[in-house]
Amino acid sequence: MAKNSKVIKREEVVIRFSGDSGDGMQLTGTLFSDTAALFGNDLSTFPDYPAEIRAPQGTVGGVSGFQIHLGHSEINTPGDYADVLVAMNPAAIKANAIWVKPGGTIIFDKDNFTEKNIERAGYISDPIAEEKLENYNIIPAPISSMVREALKDFGLDPKSVLRTKNMFALGMVYWLFDRKLKYTEQYFDKKFANKPEIAEANKVALRKGYYYAETIEALNPVIIIEPAQIDPGIYRNICGNTATAWGFLAAAEKAGLKTFIGSYPITPATGILEEMALRKDLGVKSFQAEDEIAGICTALGASFAGYLAVTSTSGPGLALKSEAIGLAVMAELPVVIVDVQRGGPSTGLPTKTEQADLLQALYGRNGESPVVVIAASTPSNCFHYAFTAAKIAIEHMTPVILLTDGYLANGTEPWKIPEMKDLPEIKPPYAEKNDIPFLPYKRDCERLVRAWAVPGTPGLEHRIGGLEKTMKGTVSYIPENHEQMVRIRADKVARIADEIPDLAVWGESSGDLLLTGWGGSQGYLMTAANELREEGYKVSLVCFNFINPLPKNVREVFSKFTKIAVAELNLGQFADYLRIKYPEFDYHKINKVQGMPFTIKEIKENCIKILEDE
Amino acid sequence: MAKNSKVIKREEVVIRFSGDSGDGMQLTGTLFSDTAALFGNDLSTFPDYPAEIRAPQGTVGGVSGFQIHLGHSEINTPGDYADVLVAMNPAAIKANAIWVKPGGTIIFDKDNFTEKNIERAGYISDPIAEEKLENYNIIPAPISSMVREALKDFGLDPKSVLRTKNMFALGMVYWLFDRKLKYTEQYFDKKFANKPEIAEANKVALRKGYYYAETIEALNPVIIIEPAQIDPGIYRNICGNTATAWGFLAAAEKAGLKTFIGSYPITPATGILEEMALRKDLGVKSFQAEDEIAGICTALGASFAGYLAVTSTSGPGLALKSEAIGLAVMAELPVVIVDVQRGGPSTGLPTKTEQADLLQALYGRNGESPVVVIAASTPSNCFHYAFTAAKIAIEHMTPVILLTDGYLANGTEPWKIPEMKDLPEIKPPYAEKNDIPFLPYKRDCERLVRAWAVPGTPGLEHRIGGLEKTMKGTVSYIPENHEQMVRIRADKVARIADEIPDLAVWGESSGDLLLTGWGGSQGYLMTAANELREEGYKVSLVCFNFINPLPKNVREVFSKFTKIAVAELNLGQFADYLRIKYPEFDYHKINKVQGMPFTIKEIKENCIKILEDE
Amino acid sequence: MNNMEENRTLNYTPKDFKSDQEVRWCPGCGDHAVLSAVQKALSELGIPKEKFAFISGIGCSSRFPYYMDTYGFHSIHGRAAAIASGVKTANPELSVWNITGDGDALAIGGNHFIHAVRRNIDIKIILFNNEIYGLTKGQYSPTSEKGLVTKTSPFGTVEEPFSVGEMVIGAKGKFFARTYDSNVALSTQIFSEAAKHKGTSVVEVLQNCVIFNDGIHDVVTGREVRDDRTIVLKDGQPMLFGKNNDKGLVLEGLKLKVVRLGENGVTEKDILVHDSHEPNPGIQYMLANMRYPDYPVALGIIRSVEGHTYEADVEEQIEKIQKKAKIRCMDDLLKSGSTWKVE
C-alpha cells in the first residue's frame, strides 16, 4: 500500500464500471471481482449489457456496465447504489448518475468528455454540473492521454493503445481498494501469450493507473475490506447460466445417463446452450434446433431414447413449447424445461430481468396438465436446482419447469465447489427386463410413477402418445378412465411434496410480518429482512424454490405471523397462486415490473408500510 | 294419429338415435329435431360422433349417436338419459344401455343382431339379456328385411336399399310421438330432386316405418308433447360453431368492417372455419393457414390492415398461439381467438368436451399479458358472445379469447333470429386523419384505448411491435415506462368491466347455496338448480360469461349466500380463479373430467351434499 | 448390436411386427396396405425388433405406430420429425421411422420436415400423401390440387400445392422415393432401401382416402392406366414405361420429353438411364416433378445420394474431442479454470 495515505476499513462496498460497449467494461469488472474473490471477499456481480444491438457510440443506449458488491460479511446482491462509479464517457454518467450513493466517488476519463460526446449523451455542457454531482468525490482523470503517453514507444496502432484505457481505470480502483495487481497481470500473460506486446501494454496501463491514483491523492482514504468469513473449501466464480448447465451434467453423471439439450437461442437463456455445446468432452449432445418447438421435441425424443433431456429458453420460447410440454405430461417422460425469465409480455425487454412467467409455467397448457415447477434463487444455486429438477424429472417421469431469470443467468458469485460424491443419488425407474408384456402406464403404488422402458431393450416394445390411454397404453375414450388418469397425473405431481425439503424461515419463526418471495429476488429480500430486523422490526423471511408442489409446512409457517407480504417482480402472480393454495391467509403484494431487481430500499419501505397500516 | 291408440301427454322427452357410422344417424336426428322445432317444441340436441377415424363396422368404437331433448316447457340441455333409444345394431346397445332411463323404450333392428354383429359388439349371445334390459319396453323390429321387402321393386342396389333403414326407424319414432311426415318428405324431394327414385325410396321407408309402428301396437301409448310457450318470432336451429361464425359476421357488418379468419383445422373448432369459408357471399376472407401460429399471425396482419380478424382453434392450438397472443397484447390490435375446448391435456380426447383451458386462456403467456376472456354458454348464444367478443376487441383494441367447447360447438337448439337493426352499434376507434404525427400508444383517458390507424391512410404512418414502447412508439428500456405500460395494459382490460352487464342471479337473490358455473355447463346447471328449488332447497344459480374482467357485482351477489359451489368440467380452475379475485369467499368445487357434460343428477347430488355438510 | 443380440436368429415374419391393437382405419383406406408393406420390409431387414422406433404426428396415417409391435410414440401434430431427430441423435443404433401425412409433414410440420432433411439425420420419413386432411374429416392440404373442393374450400382452393420431391430436393435432400399404397411389392422394396440408406430418407406414398378424397390418385395409379401413366425407375436401367414398355424419357435441351421407341428413329440407346446416386439433383429434380398428363409419374427411388449424417458427425466430433479432453468427469469440470481455496 502507498505510504502516505489514510486507510479506513469498510464492511462492504459497491463498485460500478461503466463505459461504451467497446470499452471493455465486462472484462474490467470480471478481473476486479476475480481479484477480490481470490483475496477472500464475499461478492456478487451483475453485468448490465445494453440492449441487443450496439447503439451508436457514445449514446446512453450503448452504455455497458458491470457492478460488483464485495464485503467482509455475507453478500447477497450486487448492491443497489454504487460507492464508486468508473465512467469512461459522458453517457456512462448519464446512465448511472442516479445509481451512485450521495457523496460517492466518480472516476471518469476527462479526455473523453469532448463536446461531441457530451452532446451525444444528451448533456449541454458539463455533465457533472447538470447532474448536480459537484459535491460528490469527483475524480476527472486524463485516462486517454495518459495511456497514449505511456504506450507511445510500443509501436501499437492508436486503436490498440486506447483499448488499454480500461486497465488504467482498473489500476486506479485497485489502488483505492488496496488490491494486488498480480492476478490481473497473470491473466494478460496467459491471454496474450502469443502477443506479448499487447500483454505488456495492458500491464503498463494497469500499473500507470495504480501509480496515478497514488500520486493524485484525491483517492483518499484507501479503503480496506477484509476477507469474509467463508466456509473452507475450493471456490470459483460462477454465473447462473453456467451453474444451470453444470447442474444438469452433474445429475446425468449421478443417474448414469447421457445428456441431451435441444434448444433454440434466445436472450438471456442462450448461455446454457452455449455452455452445453462446449461440453462435448463430457459427451453432451447439444442440438441447436430450428425453433423452440423443435427444441423441446428433440429433447422429448432423446428422453424417450433414454437420455437426461433438457431444453432451455426464455418466456416467448416457453409459450411456444406449451403444446409439447402437454405431450410430455401425457407421455410421462422426464424432461427439464428451463425458462430464464426476461421482461415481457411478448418480446418485451429481452435483456432485462423479470419474474412474470410464473403463471405461464404453472398453467400455460391446454387441459389439466400438471408439471413440477422449481425456481433457483441465486446464480450459484442454479446448480443445485438444476440438479434437483433433473432428479425429480427422472425419478418421477415428469416434465419439470425450472425458472431462473436474467438477473440470475448473468449474475456471478463465488461458489464453493461441491464434490460429486456428496451429491444425492439419482435412480431412473427403469422397467424390469422381464416386465413382459410391458404396460407403459402401470405405476408404482406409492409415487404413481410409471417405468421407463428404453428403446433398444428387447421385449419391452410399447407405444405411448398424447391421446388418453389405459394403463396398457391403449387409446381410450372411456369417461371414467379419463377422469382417473387426469387425477393420477395431478396426484403424481402432488406427491412429490413428500420428497422436497420443508420451507426454511430466516429469522424468528413467528413475528409481525413474514416477508415472502421466490426465485431470483432472494438476495434482495434477505438483505432487506436483515436490515429490518436490525432496525427492530419483527420481520422474518421465507423464499420459495419449490413452487409446484409447494413444501408441506407452508401453512404451519404462515400461521405464525400476523401479516404476510409477497414481493416479486411482476404484478403479483405468486401471491395469487398462494391465494389458490392457502386461501385462509391474507397476502400483501409488493410488486415491481421495471426490468430490474428490487432495491433494498423499496422492499424495506413497503414492508414498513405494511407493518404500520391499520 | 292412429285411431285405436292410447295417448298420453308429456312435458318433455329424450330420444337417442344410435347406429354404425354409416347408418345415417346424424341425418335422422336432424330431421326429427327439425320436425319437432317446426311443430313448436323447445329442444336441444347433441350429436355424439365416434372418435376421428372410422372404427371397424359394428364395433362400439364406430357407434354414432344423436340425442334430442324436446319439451313443452323450456329445454336447457340435450338430456341425461333417454326415454327412447333407437339402436341400429348391437354395438349401439352396448354403447348406450346405461344411458336409457329405467323402463325406457328400446327400438332395434333385429335383423342386424346377427351372431357376428353381436360378437363384434362384445356380447356373447343376447345383448338385451346381457344388459339386463328385459323389463324395458323392448321393440325388436325387422327393419332391414322390411325395407328390403318394401323397396324390392325399386331396382335399387342392395346397399342403397339398406341405406333407407334409418328412415324406417324414424317413421316408427314419428308415429310414437304423433308427428307429421311432411317436413321430412319435402326434405327428400328437395335433396334428391335429381334422383327421384332415391327420394321416393326414403319416403316409402319412412311411411312403412310409421305404419309398422301403428300396426304392432307395441309402441303404445302415443306420446304427445305440446308446443312450448315460445317468444313470437322467426326461429331456426343453430349449432354453436355456426352461431359463433355468424356472430363475428354480424359484428363486422355493424362495425363497417370486413371479416378475416386465419385458422388451422382442428376438431371440434373446424366448423367455424368451414362456415366462414362458405361466406364468400358476404366477402369473408378465410385463410387456411399452415399451422395455428400462422392462423393467428395472418389474423393479426389482417387486423393491422383494418379488418375484423378472427382465429379459431381448440386447446392444443391455443397453446401454439400463446406467443402471438402476447404480441397482440403489445400491439394492441383487435383480434378474437376462439378456443373450442376439448378433452386434454395434449391431444387428449379430441372429440369430447371439457372446460379445462380456462387457466391457459387467462395466464398462458409470458410476462404480464392481460387479455379479455369471454365464454359462451349455449349453442345459440355463441352468436351473442362472438358478437360481443368482436365488439370489445374492436372498441378496446385488444385481443379477446372466446371460450366455447365441443358440447356447444356441435349441439343445436332453436334460436330466435335477431334483426340486425336491433344489435348494438360497434364503433372502431379510428385515428383522426389530422392526428399528425400519429402517436400509436396515445390513449383516450377514460378507457385507455389507443387509436387505430389503418395502413393506406395518408399521414398516419407509424410503427408498432412486440418490444416495450413509449407512447410515441419508440422502443424503450426505461424502467418506469415499462412499469407504467404494464399497468396501463392491465388497467385497460380491467376497465372493460364498466361495459359488461351485471351478473344475473337465477332464483332468489339470497339463500343457502349459490351454485356457480361458467360457459357450456349452463344448461345443466339451470336444470339442476330448478329441480333443487322445486324440491325445496334454497339454491340459486349464477353462470358467468364474462371471465376477465368479471362483472362488477360479483362480491355483492356472492355475499348473500351461505355457501358457494363452483361446478365445472375440470379440476376446479374457475373456482381457483375466483379465489384469486374474491378471496373472502369459500368455494366448494364440483368437478368432472370425463369428456362429457355433467348429468343433472351429479350436480344435484353434489349440491345436496354441500348443503348438508356440517 | 451387442453380442447377445447377434446370436439371436432373427427369423421374423410380418406378423411379428403386428401389435395387439385393432386396426381402426376405414375399410378400404390405403393405409392398410402401407402397414403391410412396412411390416413385410421390416421382417426382412435383419434388425432386431427392439431397435425400431416409430414416431408419428397426428392424422389418420399417424395412428400407424399403434399397429406396430415396436417402440412407438404417437406424438403431436407436425412435430414427429423433430422428435425422431432427438431419438436418432440420442441413440444412433436405433432404426427410426417417422410416419406422417401430407398435412402433418407439410402444413404444420413443414419446418421440422425441411430441417430434418437438411441435417440429413438418418430417419426414415414415410409420408402418406392423400392430398387431404383425413382425420379432421376433409379439409384441403398443402398437396391438394389447385381448385379442389373441400370443406374449407367450398369454391375450390386457390393455392398451388407443394410437390413433395421438389421440396425435399430444395431442402438439400439426399433420398427421395415414391410409391403408391396398393403396390405392396414396390412399397416393400422401397421401404427396405430407405431403411438401408444412411441419411434422411423420404418416401412419398400416394395414398387413397376413400372417405374424403376418394380416387384422387386413380388417374395415375388406377389399374387400367398405371402402366402408361407411371414409370418405375431402376438404377442403371433405361427409363422405359408403358404397357408394352415402348415409351421412354429423353432429354431435350433442359427438359424431359416422352418419346416412343421406334418413332422418329428413337431406340433404347437414346433413352435416359436412371442414376439415383448422381449428386447433382438436376435430372432427379425433373423426374420427381413429372406430372400427368404431360409425363408419367415417377415411382421408385428417384434420388439416393450418400452424405454425412448429422448423428454420425455428432458422435465423431464427441469422440475426437474426448480423445484429447482434459475434462473427463464432473469433478474435473467443477475444478477447471480459475478457482481458489479458502482454508
Add this chain to the structure above:
Amino acid sequence: MNNMEENRTLNYTPKDFKSDQEVRWCPGCGDHAVLSAVQKALSELGIPKEKFAFISGIGCSSRFPYYMDTYGFHSIHGRAAAIASGVKTANPELSVWNITGDGDALAIGGNHFIHAVRRNIDIKIILFNNEIYGLTKGQYSPTSEKGLVTKTSPFGTVEEPFSVGEMVIGAKGKFFARTYDSNVALSTQIFSEAAKHKGTSVVEVLQNCVIFNDGIHDVVTGREVRDDRTIVLKDGQPMLFGKNNDKGLVLEGLKLKVVRLGENGVTEKDILVHDSHEPNPGIQYMLANMRYPDYPVALGIIRSVEGHTYEADVEEQIEKIQKKAKIRCMDDLLKSGSTWKVE
C-alpha cells in the same frame, strides 16, 4: 389508389422514407446500405407512402421497419411472413414488405416462408443473409457454412446449410434474386423489380455482420475479387463475367460450366443467355445454386415468372360468388335455410 391520391405528385426522395428514429445497427453493419437501397427504390416506385407496410420478425435486420417512415410492424421471431400474408390478403392495395434474417426466415420462420412462397402471395421478402444470428450475439444459423465455429458450435457446425434460392424454388417460388449489401445500385434496382413483380418476391441480400461473422462474404464479394467471383445476370444477355468480361457459362450435359471466351474456340454465341421468365426452373435452379470456387455466385434476378397470386385469386373468387349470391347481408344470412315462425 383513389382519385385524391392520384392527384398528388409523388416526388419522393429517399429522405422521405426515413423515420425519426436513430439507426441503431453497429457501425459498419451491412444493414445500413440495404436500408439506403430500399429507401431509394421506394422513392422511385411512384407508390404513395401510406401504401407501404413493412413487416419484420426479430433479429438485427428485423429492426428495419423502425427506420422507415411507412406503416410498420416489428413482430415476433419468424412470423413476419404470416403476418405480411394477412396484411396483403386483407388489403391487396398495399405494397407489403417482409424484412427478415437468415434465422428469422429459415430457422424459426421456415414454415411460414415456404408457405408464403407456395401461395405466391404478393409480398416482398428481403432476406438479410449474414449466415449468423446477429441479435443474439453469434450463434450459427441454417445458412452458416458447415464447420463454422460459433458460440453454439465451438467445434464447428456439423449441419449442411440451406441455399436460399434452392429452397425458394423447391417451394414453388416464382421470383428469386440475389444482391449484396454494399452494392447499393444493384440492390436498388432489384428491390424495384421485386416490388413490381406480382407474387412473392424473395431477395437474398448477402450481408456482412461486422461483429459476429465479419467478412464471411468477402471471398465472393470482396472489392478485389468480386468481378471474377460473381456474375450479374441480366435478361436476354449472355452470362458473361470477370474483370474483362471474358468468362462465361455454358451447359455441359446437365451441368453448368465456366468457360473463357477465346479458349477452345468458345465465342459469345456459345454462352448461355439469361431468361428469368422461363417457367421451368431447371437452369435457374442451377444458377441460384452456384457456389465459389467452382462457379461465380449469381447476382441479379435469377427467376421471375408470372403466376396467379393468392390475394388476387381470393378477390376474384369473392367477386364471382358475390355476383350470383342470394345472401348479400347478415339479415339475408340469418333468415336463409330452414326457419319457422312462432306467433
